[in-house]
Amino acid sequence: MRYLAAILIAAAAWGQSVTHWHVKIPMRDGVQLCANVFLPGGSGAYSAVLLRTPYGKPDQPAGGIQAFLRAGYAVVVQDVRGRRHSGGRFRQFDQEEADGYDTVSWIARQSWSNQRVGMFGNSYPGIAAWRAALSKPPALKALAIAVAGGDEYLDRFYSPGGALRLAHRTRWMAENYTPPGRPVADFRKTVLWLPLRTADIAATGSRVDFWRAAMDHPSYDEYWSARSTSARIVHAALPAHITAGWYDPFLESDIDMYLRIRRAGKPARMLIGPWGHSPGQPMQNGFFGGEPMPSPRMAEVAWFDAFLRAVAEAPASVVRYFLMGANEWRESPAWPPPGAEMTPLYLSSKKGANSLAGDGTLEERPPAAPGVEKFVYHPRNAAPTVGGALCCNFKLHPWGPLDQRGVESRLDVLVFTSARRKRPLDIAGMVRAVLFVSSDARDTDFTVKLVDVAPDGNARILNDGILRLRYRDGLHKTSPYTPGEVERIEILLGSIAHRFLPGHAIRLDVSSSNFPRFDRNLNTGRPQSTEREMRPAKQAVYRSAERPSALILPVLRGG
Known part of the structure; x- marks a missing residue:
C-alpha cells in the first residue's frame, strides 16, 4: 500500500505528460533513428527509461509506458535501425550494441535528463537492452528485462540438445522479414519445407542472411560464441530485474543471466511466473488459479525507483517463483532453491510401454530384469x-500445459x-532424463516430456526436451554414431517449480520427435540443413540395473 501511495503522489506531482513525436536521434555513422519521447510534465530533470523495438513504437503512451x-x-x-521510421538496414541484433550506446548517450545530453538511464523490454527489446549494456554507456544504470x-x-535458434527451434524461428522470420504487401507465408508449408537452408524463401519469398548463417552453423562454434551476450555480461553487469515464464522458450537463458549478474556481484532479482512469452498474462486454458498474479511492470518500476531515482530501498536479490500445482508464490535466495535433491524414477514395463495402451511405469528402483x-x-x-x-502465435501453435493424451x-x-501420489511432491530446479538408447540410423533424435496426470486422466505437459544424437557429447562438435551401439544420453527438460498433488501421477513420455x-x-546422418531425403529409424530404449534409464527430478526436502 505504501508503494501504491507513492506512485499516486508521484502521478499528481508530475501532472500532464508531454510527448515529442518522431524525434530523430543521430548514430555515430550518421544514420538517424526515430523515437517518441514522453515526458512526465512539470519542471526539472528526470531519470529516463529506454525501450528499443523492431515492432514499431506506439503512438500513445499506453500500458507499461504509462506506468x-x-x-x-x-x-x-x-x-531500431532499419525498422518502421528509423533509417539504415535492419540486421537482427548485430547493431544493437553500438546503437544502444549512442541512444543512451543522446538521452544523457538532453536538458530534461538527469543522466541516469534504465533500459527495459520484453523479448527483442530486452535483448537490445542486454546488448546495449555490453557497450557500457556511462549513463546506463539499471535494467528491467523480460523473456529475452x-x-x-x-x-x-537451437535447443540445449542441438535441435532447431523450427516453429518459433520460421514464424518470426515470416512475420518480420516478409516485404510489405506480400502475404505472410502459410505456416505449415514453411515448417515442412526441405531443405531447411532455403526455408527463408518459403517464409519470406527471399533470402534472409541471419537464417542462412544459422543453417551454416548448427554447432556452437565461434560464430555463436562471438554473438553471445551471456559470455560477456560479467564484464558489463548492471543491477537487473529479470522476468521469465515457466512456458517461455527463453526460460533457461533468463535464469542463466540472473545467475551471471549475481556472480558478477551486482544486484539482481528474478520473477518466474506461470505464463508464456507474455509476462503477467495467465494461460489461456485457465489451468492455474490460486494467488493473484503480480504485475511485472510495477516490479520493474520499483526496481528503477531504487537504482535510478534512489527513492526506494533496493529490493532483495532473490528469485520469486510460482509453484505450479500448489498455485502459490515463493521466494528463494538462490536458484535452484536450497534443499533440492536429485531423485530418480526408473523406467519399467512388463509387456511394453508403447502408447497409453502399454503398461510403462516409473519406479523408485531399477527393474530387476533387463528389458528394452x-x-x-x-x-x-x-x-x-x-x-x-x-x-509466439497461440492460434498457430498453442502453448502451455495442454493435454497430451x-x-x-x-x-x-x-x-x-508412476503410481498415484498419496502425498504432495514438490519439485524445483532442473529436470533431466538419462536414457540408454540405440538406433539403426546414423543420427536421430530422442525426445522426452514431463507430464502431470490428474485423477480424471488429463495429462498436462510441464516441460520437455530433445537430444540430437550427434550432439550427445556436447554442442561444440558432432560425434559420429555407429548404428546399433547403445549410448547413454542425458536430456535436459528445463527448470520447473511444481507440486504433484495427492491423486496425481508423474508421467514421462519418450519419443523421437516434437514437431514443429x-x-x-531426417535420420540420414548428413547435414540437416541441406538434406532432402528421409528414412525411418528403429529406436530402442534400454532399462535394467546395468542400464538404468530414469527421469531425474529435483525434489524439495519435505515435499
Whole structure:
C-alpha cells in the first residue's frame, strides 16, 4: 500500500505528460533513428527509461509506458535501425550494441535528463537492452528485462540438445522479414519445407542472411560464441530485474543471466511466473488459479525507483517463483532453491510401454530384469507438438500445459506413469532424463516430456526436451554414431517449480520427435540443413540395473 501511495503522489506531482513525436536521434555513422519521447510534465530533470523495438513504437503512451510516466520517469521508445521510421538496414541484433550506446548517450545530453538511464523490454527489446549494456554507456544504470535471454544459439535458434527451434524461428522470420504487401507465408508449408537452408524463401519469398548463417552453423562454434551476450555480461553487469515464464522458450537463458549478474556481484532479482512469452498474462486454458498474479511492470518500476531515482530501498536479490500445482508464490535466495535433491524414477514395463495402451511405469528402483522398449520413428509422420514452451502465435501453435493424451495414443510414443501420489511432491530446479538408447540410423533424435496426470486422466505437459544424437557429447562438435551401439544420453527438460498433488501421477513420455517445435531429424546422418531425403529409424530404449534409464527430478526436502 505504501508503494501504491507513492506512485499516486508521484502521478499528481508530475501532472500532464508531454510527448515529442518522431524525434530523430543521430548514430555515430550518421544514420538517424526515430523515437517518441514522453515526458512526465512539470519542471526539472528526470531519470529516463529506454525501450528499443523492431515492432514499431506506439503512438500513445499506453500500458507499461504509462506506468513509468505516472512514476515520474521520462520514457523514450525508439524504432531500431532499419525498422518502421528509423533509417539504415535492419540486421537482427548485430547493431544493437553500438546503437544502444549512442541512444543512451543522446538521452544523457538532453536538458530534461538527469543522466541516469534504465533500459527495459520484453523479448527483442530486452535483448537490445542486454546488448546495449555490453557497450557500457556511462549513463546506463539499471535494467528491467523480460523473456529475452542472453545467448543467440540457445535462445533464438537451437535447443540445449542441438535441435532447431523450427516453429518459433520460421514464424518470426515470416512475420518480420516478409516485404510489405506480400502475404505472410502459410505456416505449415514453411515448417515442412526441405531443405531447411532455403526455408527463408518459403517464409519470406527471399533470402534472409541471419537464417542462412544459422543453417551454416548448427554447432556452437565461434560464430555463436562471438554473438553471445551471456559470455560477456560479467564484464558489463548492471543491477537487473529479470522476468521469465515457466512456458517461455527463453526460460533457461533468463535464469542463466540472473545467475551471471549475481556472480558478477551486482544486484539482481528474478520473477518466474506461470505464463508464456507474455509476462503477467495467465494461460489461456485457465489451468492455474490460486494467488493473484503480480504485475511485472510495477516490479520493474520499483526496481528503477531504487537504482535510478534512489527513492526506494533496493529490493532483495532473490528469485520469486510460482509453484505450479500448489498455485502459490515463493521466494528463494538462490536458484535452484536450497534443499533440492536429485531423485530418480526408473523406467519399467512388463509387456511394453508403447502408447497409453502399454503398461510403462516409473519406479523408485531399477527393474530387476533387463528389458528394452522399441518403436519406429518416421519423419514423414512425426509426433505433433501439443503445448509446452512455444512462441509466439497461440492460434498457430498453442502453448502451455495442454493435454497430451492425443499424442500419447501413438505407438511411437513410450509412456511411463508412476503410481498415484498419496502425498504432495514438490519439485524445483532442473529436470533431466538419462536414457540408454540405440538406433539403426546414423543420427536421430530422442525426445522426452514431463507430464502431470490428474485423477480424471488429463495429462498436462510441464516441460520437455530433445537430444540430437550427434550432439550427445556436447554442442561444440558432432560425434559420429555407429548404428546399433547403445549410448547413454542425458536430456535436459528445463527448470520447473511444481507440486504433484495427492491423486496425481508423474508421467514421462519418450519419443523421437516434437514437431514443429523442433525440426524433424531426417535420420540420414548428413547435414540437416541441406538434406532432402528421409528414412525411418528403429529406436530402442534400454532399462535394467546395468542400464538404468530414469527421469531425474529435483525434489524439495519435505515435499
